Amino acid sequence: MIEHSRQALVGAFGARYVSLAIADIDELSVSNFALLSTADFEEPMQAVERYLASVPRCPNKVSIALAGTVEGDAATFTHRNWKLTRNDVRAATRADHVCLINDIEASALVLPNLSAYDLQELHAGAAVPYGNKAVLVAGAALGIAGLVRAGKDWVPVVGEGGSLRFVLTKEDLAELGTDFLAERYVACDEVFTGAGLAELYEALVAKAKVKAKSSGARQIAAFGLSGEDPVAMRALQIMATWLGRVAGDIALLYGARGGLYMGGGLVANIIPALQTGHFREAFESRGERSAYIAKVPVRVIKTAADAGLRGAAIAMARSLPSHPAASRPTARATS
Template structure:
């Protein structure tokens, strides 16, 4: 079902508005689902401003516009950038940790679903409209009835997929971003060597993420024998887009190329002929620079499987809050109404 983001008040759920959340390492995004597919009252809270997830959740529910429309919220679902196995969740890229059962009781929920953020994003993929919520970058048409894959660099590197079954779609609970990084040219070998000075294990996430952009920038500066400025990922990206820093542009080109390789690996591993989707907070901001980068050439560059991969479409997710549709579907299934 397509999802609209609005503050209108249609006929709602029997149990009242539902809380939806998408929690990353940097920001926690909250919303209310007022009726099926009708999502509004979106607020983005910085994780660093709150000691716990419960504190951030209570702060959202206490906002005047939210409290006015939903003084009591009985049902909620949270997508979080972390593995979810059992009751205790400890975030990889932030200090929050919590018991799901205790969080449910503390915040007064009858039902609270907590899932990995890219599991939720995978569930949202069939609902994304071409042109409005996703942009195609290369490939041909998606093949119906085949897996869809999603990968997204942001604070970390999320990975998941949607697998078709006789009963519908099944989303994988993957932590593929922590698979070991594999260089494919001499420059990437040197980047890997540089990263190994700091990290015992260099995963794909170490290089294909926000902090990864900063690490690649420092590695390339070291390789070229030039001083590295203390630049953030946002600084590197802005300078690259402005075209006034060759080293920053090389960094972004390397980032896009490495992402293309990992996305191509994901496509051949899963047989994702339904398409590979690029989410996260970094790539959408690159705009046309991403479209003309090495990404697609590296995605297809698998030797004898070049023709196989050249047919698979890749999409940049441009929707503002795509995970909400997925976490809504997961909560609806938990409540037995979808």
């Protein structure tokens, strides 16, 4: 295979899963997709080595998006006791070009390239062309980033949004009890996760003094959406309200007239709950700025969008000399 095909091995390393694929960094299409569990490996490159055994060859470009901190040529993972350097990647893959990028930054980079196929629209709004965008990813933790236009390029702005303090209202405390999340600093990271949904459900069960019908975030989401468990249904309504509050804050912070995007397993698994008035009312309740935020489009990134992998592909394209970043949505993933 000739290298001008501009292919790259791309990876997305999260808290529990590793996604790997071969991507065309111009078309942003991915093939040979694989999903592995992080628990199966003692270090990150073991996952890559296992994957490479299943494909004919490794491209000479490797780009990895990871849940962690990237500084210079090294990365530290947040949810695993792992470290990774560009030299580690080169040693395992013999790649000439290696790119490491934070996963939330990668999610922000891909936003302009997402198509209607990749998204579930919650609110159409009135998008401003080239307006600032923002993304909120809720999975094993909460990640937040902005995307702003600078000349012809989109520039991601990433901080530590997951560490923002989560504050309960008087109405929350009346329903959940004053002991819920009491007497400590509670970060959004702890709330907008599967574990956070389970803790919310358990508080509602305890306050109502009823027997729990659901166990674990997935069952709570499923039983809440189906109506089989009224307490789970209420937990989803509250979570939708809380997501609306935080998403509205983020949209205002970044001036996200180009759109507020939400992704991650927690969000993707409760989309019907977000389509109710609970999310939208909390999102738009901004006093004199309510009219402003009502124009912000709100979209959910579907899990099948391969956002992390495509973001890693864009990061690779941008890292190469004299190469404009890919800028259009294209073909879907194939296997």
